[in-house]
Amino acid sequence: MALTAGDVERxxxxxxxxxxxxYRLLGSAGEAEDAVQETFLRWHAAxxxxxxxxEAWLTKVLTNLCLNQLGSARARRETYVGRWLPEPLLGGDPxxxxxxxxxxxxSVSYAVLTLMERLAPRERAVYVLRAAFDYPHREIAEILDLTEATSQQIFHRAKKHIAEGKTRIEVDGAAARRIVEEFLTAATSGQTAPLVRLLTADAVAVGDGGGKxxxxxxxxxxxxxVAKFLWGLFKPTEAKRALLxxxxxxxxxxxxxxxxxxxxVDGRVVGVICLEVTGEGIAAFLSQVNPDKLGRATALWATTDHGDPLLTAF
Known part of the structure; x- marks a missing residue:
């Protein structure tokens, strides 16, 4: 059945x-776009x-497509080269x-997206629909073919798993810049002590290169x-410049x-390091350097007034 202009606009x-x-369900912008396009094809055929x-029909179709995708994604991630991290979205991305x-x-913070990888697909769906989009449990139950009571139970279980992570501090854009500036000053000081002072005692650093x-x-x-790793990461070398x-x-x-x-590098985003900030200091550095997961960031960067860099080489 052909869609009317009004159907397409809707x-x-x-x-x-x-x-x-x-995106919240899959942790990948590319896979999210594919799922939405498949939802449109289902809409076109309906x-x-x-x-x-x-709205309810589209959400149900999309969510179930994502649940199927999550099942196959888990199998693919078992053979993924290295550590799998979500695709980062830069500030300003719709x-x-x-x-x-x-x-x-x-619900969209990098740390929580990473934690959500531990949830079963249905737990993740309930958590996202309820916490991020404020769907009532009655509607979530209809979307996922659950009872309302089961939806509530799953949500509370998912929240408990997510709460096992560290308590983040919310920061605005200006505060975020100050934190990054302070971090870069310490990372390029030539000493590890200034970095150690910024970190929590149990800080971690994780990177995703995807084998590429x-x-x-x-x-x-x-x-x-972590401080020794970061000091080495930001130490200028010709080898790093050649690699990048x-x-x-x-x-x-x-x-x-x-x-x-x-x-x-030359307008291409080659790395995004997300800093997880807590009341005790920076608790985690989550680095995405897999080029397959940086295409959307590069496209957005090209349209953004990002000002001058803080550093021009390392």
């Missing part, structure tokens, strides 16, 4: 919300005039979705080990609502 109006849901509540409440901002860029599969653990394909520019930005270091 779907396009829902697209930003659908993409934001899919008898749209018989769908009483289009796929980040709603950010009006603490729960909405928390060198990244250690095992996390660096403890303030001293040129002299990098380093910027302070945000990614997924967290302070972030963005590394750019």
């Amino acid at each position: 779907f396009e109006a829902a697209r930003p919300r659908l993409e934001a849901i899919a 008898e749209v005039d018989r769908i009483e509540v289009p 796929m980040l979705g709603p950010a009006d409440t603490v729960e909405q901002r928390e 860029v060198p990244a250690r599969a095992k996390a660096f653990e403890g303030a001293v080990a 394909g040129g002299a990098p520019e380093v910027y302070a930005w945000t990614a997924n609502g967290d302070p972030a270091v963005v590394v750019v």
Whole structure:
């Protein structure tokens, strides 16, 4: 059945919300876009005039497509080279979705997206729909073919798993820049002591190179080990510049609502380091350097007024 212009407009109006849901469920912008496009194909094939509540219908189709995708994604990640981390979204990306409440901002933070990998697919779906999009449990139950009581139980269990992570501190753009500036000053000081003072005692550093860029599969653990790693990472060498394909520019930005270091070479984002900030200091450095997960960041960067870099080479 051919869609009318109004049917297409209705779907396009829902697209930003659908993409934001899919990204939180899948942790990948590319996979989220694919899931939303498949949802559009299902919409195109449906008898749209018989769908009483289009938003609910679209959300159900999308969510179940994502649940199927999560099942196969788990199998793929078992053979993934190195450590798997989500695809970061730079500040200003519409796929980040709603950010009006603490729960909405928390649900898209890089740390929580990483923690959500531990959840079963259905737990993840309930958590995302409830915490990030404020769906009532009655509607979540209808979307996932659950009882309302089961939806509530799953949500409380998922929240408990997420709460096992450290308590993040929310920061605005100006505070994020100050944190990144302070970190870079310490990282390029030539000493590890200034870095250690910024970190929590049990700080960790994790990187995702996807087998395409060198990244250690095992996390660096403890303030001293992390500080030594970061000091070496930001120490200028010709080998690093050769690996990156040129002299990098380093910027302070945000990614997924967290302070972030963005590394750019000739307009191409080659690395995003998200800083997880707690009341005790910086608790984690989550680095995405897999080029397959930086294409969207590069496209957004090209349209952004990002000012001058804090560093021009390392």
